[in-house]
Amino acid sequence: MFRKKRNAQIIAFVLMLIGSLHSNAQGLPTIIEWQKCYGWNGWYADEGSKIISISNGNYAAVGKKALDGFETIWISNINRKGDLIWETTIFDDQSYTGFKGIDIIQSTDGGFIVLGRVNNLQKLRFNATNGRQIAEQKGQGFYDNLVVKLNSEGRMVWFKVLGGSGEDIPVKIIQTGDNNLLLLSYTTSLDGDLVNSNKNTVGFNRDLWVAKLNQDNGNIISKKCIGGSGDEIASDIKQTSDGGYVIVGSTTSNDAEISPNKGGKDILAVKMDASLNVSWKKTYGGSQSDEARKIVALSNGDLIVGITSNSMNNDFDNPISGDFPNNYEGNIWLFKLNSSGDFQKRKILGGSGNDVLNDLIPTQDGNFAITGSTKSSNGNITDRGRIANNNFASYDVVVMKVTSNFDLIWEKTAGGSADDEGNGLVESEDGTFVTIGTTQSFDGDVSGNHYHEQDSHDIWLVKLNYSCQANITTDKDFIATNTDILASETVSTSDKVTKNSSIHYGAGKSIDITSGFDSELGSVLEFNLSGCNDISATESRPIQIKIANECREGGMKFKFLPFTPNSDLSQYRMSIQNLSPKIEFNFSGNTLITKNNIPDNGNAYFVLTVSRDGYEDFSYQGYTSTCEHDNAPINCPENNENVILDKDYYQAGETFTAKWTGTLLPQQSLNWFIENVTIISNSGTSCTGRIDAFPAHIQAQPSSLPDGSRPCHGAIRVDFRGSK
Structure with missing residues (x-):
């Protein structure tokens, strides 16, 4: 049954269906569907860095493995159950440490571009599941960037070592709009590949280095250093909706190049155009250590920054409480910036222990998901007590899902009695999540770790799936959000639903709408009594x-x-x-x-x-x-009349062509009315545009005549529907 308590006002349309036609239903709690440990019985630790979904629905991952004292770059292809299909390792038998896989993207031919870190390089060995390749290659200096093209079976096609005689630390590689590559790193080098990059020469400092590379061979097309008199450490780069790029990281500079510094280490954000010219540089910070770890660039130009900080003042001002006591432990923060880097809003997440954000991704339903590590057991971290033999002084993996307004939807921790860390996160086609990191545990949620008396770190993959809680009470602000709240028994809600949100409430027995519940005109609410059932x-x-x-x-x-x-x-x-x-x-x-x-x-x-x-x-x-x-x-x-589109289904960011089938009168033009659409051009009865976000529609309506009258021409509206 549906019950409304204490005069809760519902302005939006409420659709009550007994049988739901929603798929990929998401409840608030989560469970571990499977977990896998990958490693060798060697020291120096095994660690997962990044995981991505690939075109066939499987996964590709990178990190490092250690064997007989040698660290290797590890690349793998993993099926949907977490089993290895193939793996490739890259190492130098003359160099023991410093090798690590950092990033991976899938190329258009089904192969992969891998970014790795190498150290004192002499001879590269590529050990694939189906063969070995050896290449003589001297390194540029201490640490260098290694860019490798692999085919779809993990065999090397080409590679490039980039850097100078100092430290060159790889961070990220992305594909550009013109089908080339963009490498992000930070450097202390002035020579080698860094020549003519305009590096700051004040002291032995670190600067950001951005290099555009030819995708066919890795050759440098253009390059640039960005930095001040202090240290600039890069963390992430994304392409923006205008074709440019945005970088985030940290800075200790306070000079004409980069300022102001608000104390200790501050957040740095840099916007560049498509030609790598700097459009703006902004800093944000408190009095302690503030690090931007990840950034999401939205189609409307806004920027979402994922942060780890132990500041509680200036840009990180927050009321002191038992959950956030200003005890110099790190917290997870989310910042929203506009396209000019101006501050819009912020949110603190975590608890009174140390909380670290390592990855931030947009989700298919317009929200965000986070992974990292936590030592908290209060605040937003509520389920660590369920882990058998858990040691609260050690780290656990944490995964959170938040709304587009940064309100917490759910959180999940995973681990055992030793340190466990989440480094990368991917959302699967079915709306579930897989996180990759490292574990030292042999209990709790962890099984299969490879023991070594010096260092028992393994690569750890965890797939989180959704279970259905019996009873849910929810009081959230849903702003421009599409999500599901499901329970097997009851739901009690005092949510505030605004900005064309679409919220699906499902329960097996009853849904109570309690005092404080409100919804704005334009939002759609669905209530059903199907509980957690899903029609596959x-x-x-x-x-x-x-x-x-x-x-x-x-x-x-x-x-x-x-x-x-x-x-x-x-x-x-x-x-x-x-x-x-x-x-x-x-x-x-x-x-x-x-x-x-x-x-x-x-x-x-x-x-x-x-x-x-x-x-x-x-x-x-x-x-x-x-x-x-x-x-x-x-x-x-x-x-x-009709409006004809060139496709049935679209994705955000796609262009379209629309044609009105009617005939205009002399002195009459055709008006196009839009929602979440940018018109690129229009001529006569046709227009071309880009879908910025969903929901989106376009409406053709002939204009009035010069005397103000309007002939009998009605309007035609067509809604674009997203392909999931």
């Missing part, structure tokens, strides 16, 4: 719809044309929810005729729901008016 046959792509309208006396006529792309109307069920009781509705089949009785001839809102077995429901909030107030004629003939 549901198509992940939703229904699309086109909407035609024209004026009628006292109101409007709407015609709804759904497709999946099958446009047989008998396959669809449609319903209308009237959000303005003063409006008269006549709805039959796929046609809605309204009569507006509001005295001021204003707009009135309704919600259309379209369902089809095996597909996700489509919900559309529209409005109707009397038409007279904008000089439109009444009793127009049927609107048979």
Whole structure:
């Protein structure tokens, strides 16, 4: 049953379905589906650095393994159950330490680009599952960057060693918009590949180094150093929606190049254009040590920065409490910046112990996920007590999911009685998460660790899946969020839902809407009594719809044309929810005729729901008016025009072409009304644009004539639907 307590106000449309057609349902708690230890019985420790999903649904990972005292760069292909398909190691039998895999991306040909760190290089050995390759190669100096192209089976195609005679520390490699590579590192070198990079020469300091590389051979196309008189340490780089790049890291400089410094180590953010020219540099900090670890660049230009900091003042000002007592332990922070680097908002996460953020990713539903390490057992860290024999003085892996407004959705710790660390995180196609890091434990959640008397570190992979909690109480601010709250028994909610959010509440017995619950017009709420059940046959792509309208006396006529792309109307069920009781509705089949009785001839809102077995429901909030107030004629003939798109389904960031099928009158133009769309060009009855985010739509409407009158041309709207 559904219960509303103490006059909670629901403004948005509430759709109550007994059978849900949602897939990939997510409940608040999580469980470990599987865990794997990879390692050898050698010292110097094994460690996982990064994991990615690849085109066939499996994973690729990098890190380091140690054998007989030699550290090796480790690259692997892993199936969906965590089993190794193949692995490649890269090492030099003349150099014992300093080798580590840092980053990996999949190339368009199905192979991989790997970024690694090498030390005092003499001769590289590539040991793949299906063969060995040896290459004579002298290093440039102490630590160097190694960029390697592997084929889809892990065999080396080409490699490049980049650096100078100092320390060159690799951080990140990404693909550029022109199908080349961009390397991010930091350096103390002035010679070798660093010549003409404009490095700051004040003291033996570290600067950021960015190098654009040819994807076919790794040759340098362009390069640049960024830094002041102190140390600049790079952590991450992402391409931005304008085609440029943003870098984050830390800085100790306080000079004309980089300032101000607010004490100790500050966060550094640098924006560059596509040609690597610096657009702006910003610092953020408190009085202690502040490190930006990761950044997410959103399609609207905003930037989300993942931070580890032990400051509690200036840009990290936060009320002192038992959970966050200002005891100089690190906390996880999230910052939101606009496209100019101006501060927008912040959030502290963790507890009173030391909490470290190592990875931050956007999720498929528009939220964010974090992995790292924690010594906390309060605040946002609530489940460490379930780990058998847990030692709270040691680190555990922590994974959190937060809303786009930075509110915590769930957190999960994993580990044993020794130190366990999460370094990388990936979301799988099914909405679950896999984290990679390292473990020293032999108990708790860990099994299969390889023992060595000096150092028993293993690479540790953990897949987190969703379980269904019996009873859930939730009080969150959901802002522009699409997520599910599921329980097998009951849900009690006092959430605040705004900015076109879509929230699905599911429980087996009852859902209580309690005092404080509120939702904003434009958001869609779904309540059902299916509990945690999921219909696996549901198509992940939703229904699309086109909407035609024209004026009628006292109101409007709407015609709804759904497709999946099958446009047989008998396959669809449609319903209308009237959000303005003063409006008269006549709805039959796929046609809605309204009569507006509001005295001021204003707009009135309704919600259309379209369902089809095996597909996700489509919900559309529209409005109707009397038409007279904008000089439109009444009793127009049927609107048979259409808007034709070049595809059925899109992804955010994709371009599209739309064409209106009608004919304009002389002195008339075609207006395009948009949501979350950027118009690139338009001519006549066609336009080209880019989808910035979902939900998104485009509407074609002929303009008024110069005398202010509007002929009988109705509007045609089409909603873009995302391909998951």
